[in-house]
Amino acid sequence: MTAIPVTVVGPKESGKTVYLASLFRRLAMQRDDVGFFVQVSPEQAKKLNNIYQEIVAPDTWPEATLLAHTPEWEFACSVRTGQGRVFSPFTVSYLDFAGEHLTGSGETETGKHVWERIRKSEFLLVLLDGVKVLRCFDGDYRLVDELVPVFNALQSNNAVVHFVVTKWDLLEAAGHTVGTVLDRLQEHDDFRACFEDRLRRAGEAGALRLIPVSSLGAGFAVPGPDGETMIKKGRFPRPQNVEVPMMAVLVDLFDKTLKDMERAQPGRPDDDALRRRTSQLDRLRTFRKRIPAVRAFLQARAATSPAARVVRDTMLDALVDYVDRQVSEYDRKIEHDVARLRGRVTQARTEKEALIGLVRSFRATLADFEVAHPGSSVLGKAS
Structure with a gap:
């Protein structure tokens, strides 16, 4: 299956390797509080599990990604139904680059490839080390200085960007919130x-989120005397929110497709006027009326957009059905209860039903997440 390509970047020691290993362990089994699991190749499952075992070992941390090594991890999002069937309606491919590429010269062939990939990416997962974020509150902004090359790359694309703040348990313990961190x-x-x-390019740019995660959970490790080395405390890891960025990828892909189609329509009013005069429901209804043009639009976009190819090849029918259901439920004012929606996913009879169920349950989960962490969805909806 064609995968949604996500480029994972972050300064050295931002926790990319730890995050991806924790994501695998969190989603290796279908859990009631998540409602899905991931499948990876046996080779990658073994590698990720070995990394995780190094993480939980008393005195070691996994080695950083080597400069010349750019692993690509494919996670097939899967659902096991009540009838024992397994559907895998979409796959996310995480390309993990060494953090030194952000601060190095970029003169190597690998470095050039890294920056070409970042500039062309439609989905960027930018990991921010929570310890370095804490230092910003003391006036030490070296973290932001390290990110300037990424900011520069964002000037020339409209990618969906998820800033993922790792080690959130440390920030939370210090009394910080998403709002105070963003400020x-x-x-x-x-x-x-x-x-x-x-914000100025809200009409064209993809979603912008700031997502707090803790790959290992509160109390697993704390900064040592030097303020940098993380010291393990012997507790059992309990990851928090690590699955949220994956959920956001699918929701933001659907929203970005709807937004891009809307922008491509001739005679479209300017963005400010559109936001003033039309509701989300009106726009969904308009999209439904233009279904015959959708396939042609995606066919043209697929030539240059890997994300559009994914929608065209594997998700188009589900996207159309999803819009139909959204319109119907707006009319009936149906409350979106996360647990109920997760239960419906396990009743899916086809892969398309599983995909629609996942995007609806993910959207409801993200809405609850935004309530718990106000400000995390900066540009989280199709504008």
């Missing part, structure tokens, strides 16, 4: 300029 990061001129540019 503090914007104290740096470069971060604020990037942030404001994305």
Whole structure:
């Protein structure tokens, strides 16, 4: 199956390897509080599990990704139904680059490939080390300085961007919230300029999220005396929110497809006028009327957009049915209860039903997440 390509970037020691291993372990089994699981190749499952075992071992941490090594991890999002069937309606491919590429010269062939991939990416997962974020509150903004090359790459694309703040348990213990973190990061001129540019381009740019995660959970490790080395405390890991970015990828792909189609329509009013005059329901109804043009649009976009190819090849029928259901439920004012929606996913009879069920349950989960962490969805909806 064609995979949704996500480029994972972050400064050295931002926790990319730990995050991906934790994501695998969290989703290796279908859990009631998540409602799905992931399948990976046996070779990758073994590698990720070995990394995780190094993480939980008393005195070791996994080695950082080598500069010349750019692993690509494919996670097939899967659902086991009540009838024992397994559907895998979409796959996310995470391309993991060494953090040194953000601060190195980029003169190697691998480095050039890294930056070409970042510039062309439609989905960027940017990991921010929670320890370095904490230092921003003391006036140490080296983290933002390291991210300036990424900000520069964002000037020339409209990618969906998920800033994932790792080690969130440390920030939470210090009394910080998504709002206070975002405010503090914007104290740096470069971060604020990037942030404001994305807001100005809300009509064209993909979603922008700031997602707090803890790959290992509260109390598993704390900063040592040097403020950098993480010291393990002997507790059992309990990951928090690691699955949220994966959920957001599918929801934001659907929303970005609807937004891009809307922008491609001739005679479309400017974005501000559109936001004033039309409701989300009106726009969904308009999309439904234009279904005959959808296939032609995606066919044209697929030539240059891997994400559009995924929708065209594996998700188009589900996208159309999803819009139909959204319109119907707007009319009936149906409440979106996450547990109920997860239960419906396990009743799916086809892969298309499983995909529709997942995107609806993911959207409801993200809505609850935004309530718990106000401000995490900066540009989370199709604008």
